[in-house]
Every structure is written in structure tokens, then in C-alpha cells.
Amino acid sequence: MGAPRGQFSSRIGFLMASTGSAVGLGNIWGFPTKVASNGGAAFVVVYLLLAFLLAYPALMAELTIGRHARSNMVQALRGISRGSTSYFFGSLAGFSGLLVAALILSFYAIVAGWMISHLASPVANLLGANDVAAWFTGDSIIRNLSFTAIFSGLTMLIIASGVEKGIERWSTLLMPTLLLLMFLLIAYVLTQDGAMTGLEVYLNPDFGQLSPQLLLSAMGQAFFSLSIGVGTMLIYGSYLSQQESLPRLGALVTLIDVGIAFTAGLLILPAMYVAQTSGTQIFAESGELIAGPGLILQVLPALFDNMGSIGLLVAIAFFALMVIASLTSSISMLEVPVAFTIENFGMRRKTATLLAGSIIFSISTLIIFNFEGLFGFIVSFSTEYGQPLLGIALCIFAGWIWRRDQLLAELKKGHKNIEHTLFWKIWPWYVRIVCPLLILAAFVQSVL
Numbered sequence: 440m441g442a443p444r445g446q447f448s449s450r451i452g453f454l455m456a457s458t459g460s461a462v463g464l465g466n467i468w469g470f471p472t473k474v475a476s477n478g479g480a481a482f483v484v485v486y487l488l489l490a491f492l493l494a495y496p497a498l499m500a501e502l503t504i505g506r507h508a509r510s511n512m513v514q515a516l517r518g519i520s521r522g523s524t525s526y527f528f529g530s531l532a533g534f535s536g537l538l539v540a541a542l543i544l545s546f547y548a549i550v551a552g553w554m555i556s557h558l559a560s561p562v563a564n565l566l567g568a569n570d571v572a573a574w575f576t577g578d579s580i581i582r583n584l585s586f587t588a589i590f591s592g593l594t595m596l597i598i599a600s601g602v603e604k605g606i607e608r609w610s611t612l613l614m615p616t617l618l619l620l621m622f623l624l625i626a627y628v629l630t631q632d633g634a635m636t637g638l639e640v641y642l643n644p645d646f647g648q649l650s651p652q653l654l655l656s657a658m659g660q661a662f663f664s665l666s667i668g669v670g671t672m673l674i675y676g677s678y679l680s681q682q683e684s685l686p687r688l689g690a691l692v693t694l695i696d697v698g699i700a701f702t703a704g705l706l707i708l709p710a711m712y713v714a715q716t717s718g719t720q721i722f723a724e725s726g727e728l729i730a731g732p733g734l735i736l737q738v739l740p741a742l743f744d745n746m747g748s749i750g751l752l753v754a755i756a757f758f759a760l761m762v763i764a765s766l767t768s769s770i771s772m773l774e775v776p777v778a779f780t781i782e783n784f785g786m787r788r789k790t791a792t793l794l795a796g797s798i799i800f801s802i803s804t805l806i807i808f809n810f811e812g813l814f815g816f817i818v819s820f821s822t823e824y825g826q827p828l829l830g831i832a833l834c835i836f837a838g839w840i841w842r843r844d845q846l847l848a849e850l851k852k853g854h855k856n857i858e859h860t861l862f863w864k865i866w867p868w869y870v871r872i873v874c875p876l877l878i879l880a881a882f883v884q885s886v887l
């Protein structure tokens with residue numbers, strides 16, 4: 440057998456790691472731009488509702504199953520199954536979780552690689568190496584490969600150091616830095632011309648834009664942002680002490696994740712309108728705000744360029760923020776296959792990290808060489824199909840297959856009077872019936 444299982448050393452350590460997983464490109468890039476293109480604050484309201492009504496219950500399913508099983512998703516779902524059929528579906532869901540986590544990481548590492556190259560570019564400018572700086576931001580296969588490799592290497596280094604010395608230590612260092620950078624940037628951007636228009640667009644609800652499509656987009660965003668379905672929260676739950684109250688910690692993670700997404704909007708939307716004031720195009724030809732890679736890779740860099748020399752520092756701070764957000768998320772994705780390999784094959788952590796990391800990097804390489812054909816496909820396969828379907832599977836396991844007395848016993852650890860709380864009155868049937876049906880309804884609608 441391998442070494443004893445890792446564990447977070449404290450509640451703060453768990454909170455840093457799990458909010459680190461949750462807060463990522465999805466919050467700082469995805470959320471604000473979806474708000475901008477979906478009716479401003481109307482989207483914020485819908486998102487808040489869905490985060491608490493759908494994503495939080497599913498998150499609770501993952502955390503509770505994980506802490507009970509003290510193992511990866513495959514073993515955990517097998518462990519709570521009650522016959523050969525549920526054992527089979529547990530294995531299927533567990534392995535699908537592994538696959539989807541790997542696929543998400545394979546595209547995430549490419550995007551995070553862009554963030555590193557855009558961080559390196561102003562640094563090179565500062566050092567006077569302007570040609571190198573231009574190469575860093577120019578789009579080329581070799582540039583993409585190199586920076587994806589650097590990002591994957593960083594992710595692997597942290598994961599190879601284990602739960603406490605790797606995940607917990609780095610999340611605890613990086614998350615406060617992320618917040619500090621974000622507040623500094625907001626303070627600066629809000630003093631610039633045009634920022635108030637951006638703030639208005641962000642905070643002014645246009646409920647006329649509410650539509651099934653918006654609902655779906657908000658649900659996908661909530662699942663992606665809370666890292667649900669692929670076993671990351673499950674494995675982090677499995678490293679959590681039994682003295683902690685799961686419903687409270689889960690609510691805190693949801694609250695912090697939503698709070699940081701909202702705060703990121705106070706940066707991105709005003710920054711876009713500041714860019715417009717200084718002459719940068721922020722609307723695509725279709726009349727919509729530029730939201731895709733063009734936003735982060737063209738609109739904002741153009742803004743930083745127009746700011747003169749302070750722009751270099753602002754660019755460094757902004758892309759450092761993006762890299763940090765990506766890294767605390769990517770480690771949680773890589774931990775999924777690594778924990779599985781350690782626990783299933785008794786492999787050493789370092790070997791398992793090298794193996795899983797290299798396989799995922801190969802998938803990234805494949806995507807880089809076939810970008811047009813693969814990138815969009817893998818993003819939508821893993822986040823629009825994989826995550827919601829796996830979310831349903833986890834709710835079914837927590838709500839129907841797991842024995843109710845065991846579930847209660849797990850929740851009682853760290854929360855003695857749970858039976859008398861509103862949480863216990865609502866959540867078990869909610870996760871059993873309401874969650875799977877709502878997710879399914881939204882999913883079916885999107886497929887049709």
C-alpha cells in the first residue's frame with residue numbers, strides 16, 4: 440500500500456484550497472462577460488439563485504460522499520453502492536469524472552498558458568526585450584506549446600508535493616494574493632474615464648433578457664465555477680477533518696465563490712468601458728460585447744498599452760491575477776486522476792503526478808495542433824454535457840443509493856444537531872428529487 444492519506448491541516452487550509460479550486464478563469468473571465476452579454480444584473484440575480492438552489496446542494500453531495508469514503512470518486516461511489524447495478528453505475532460515473540476532469544484541465548492549461556505568456560510579455564518589455572515581448576503575445580503553435588508546458592509543469596510541481604505541503608500551502612499563499620491584486624486593480628480602474636459606464640452596464644438589470652437560454656448559461660456557469668461533477672470537491676472533502684460541519688463549509692465556499700465572481704465583474708466591465716473611452720473597439724460586429732478570448736487577449740492589453748508606462752505594471756498585476764486564479768483551480772483538477780492512481784494502483788505520488796500530468800499534457804498538445812477542430816468541442820463536451828450529467832449522477836448517489844442512516848451519520852460529524860436543522864429537513868429530498876430534475880430539464884432543453 441502507498442503512504443497514509445493526506446489531510447488538510449486546518450479549516451482555513453480546506454477553505455483556501457476549495458475556494459481556490461472554485462475561483463478560477465470561470466469567475467474572473469467567464470462570469471463578468473456572461474453578465475455583460477445577458478442583461479447585466481438580471482443575470483447576476485439568476486446566477487445567485489442557481490448557485491444556491493442547484494450548485495450548493497450538488498456541492499454538498501460531493502463533499503459529504505468524499506468525506507465519508509475518504510477516497511477518490513471511483514472508490515467512493517462503489518463504496519456506497521448497494522448491488523451490482525449501482526456498483527456498475529458508480530464505476531461508470533467515477534471513471535467519467537476522471538475523464539472529464541482530465542479534459543477540462545487539458546483546455547484550461549492552454550488558456551492558462553496564454554495568461555502566463557501575457558504576464559511574461561510586459562515583464563520582457565520592462566527589461567527592454569521588445570521582440571521577445573511581441574513573440575510572447577503573438578499566436579503561434581510553439582508559443583502555445585511552451586507556455587502550456589510551463590503551466591502544466593507548475594501544476595504538477597504543486598501536486599507532487601502532496602495535500603498539505605502542495606495544495607494547502609500554495610492555496611493559502613496564493614488566494615490572499617489574488618484578492619489583494621484584484622482590489623488594487625479595481626481601485627485603479629474605477630478612477631479611469633469611462634469606468635462608471637461599465638459599472639452601470641454591470642449593475643443595471645435588464646429583466647427583459649431573461650430567457651431559457653440565459654437560465655442554462657447561468658446553470659452551466661454555476662456548475663463550472665463551483666468545480667462540480669468531476670470529483671474535485673469530492674476528493675477535497677475526503678481530505679477534510681471529521682470535526683468540521685459540512686453544510687456550513689459548503690455554504691461558505693459557495694458564498695466566497697459567488698462573491699469573488701461578483702467582485703471580478705467590478706473590474707472587468709469598467710475596464711472594458713475604460714478601453715472604449717481610450718479608443719479600443721469593445722463590441723463585435725454582431726453588436727455584442729466582445730466576450731471570448733478577444734476580451735482578455737486583445738481588448739484589455741490594448742487598454743494597458745494606452746495607459747503608458749503604468750500600463751505595464753497594471754498588465755503584470757492583471758495577468759498575475761489570472762495565472763494565480765488558474766493555478767489554484769488546475770491543481771484541484773490534476774489531484775483527481777492523481778489520487779485515483781495512488782489509491783488504486785498503490786503508486787507513489789510523484790510517479791502518479793508525472794504519469795497523469797503527462798497524459799493530460801499530451802491531450803493539450805493534440806488540441807493545440809488541431810485547435811479549430813478540437814478546442815471548442817472539448818470545452819462544450821466537458822462543461823456543457825459532462826459536468827451537468829455527472830452532477831445528476833452525484834445527486835442520485837447521495838439521494839437514492841446511499842443509505843440514509845449513513846448519510847446522516849456522516850453529516851452529524853462536526854454538526855451534532857444536524858437532524859434539527861433546516862438543512863436536514865430540506866436537503867435530502869431536495870438532492871433526491873428537485874436537483875436531478877431541474878438539472879435534467881435544463882440539460883434536455885439545451886440539447887434540443
Ligand code: PHE
Binds near residue numbers: 667669768
Ligand atoms: N471552478 C474553476 C473555474 O471557475 C474551474 C474548474 C472546473 C475547476 C472543474 C475544477 C473542476 O475556473
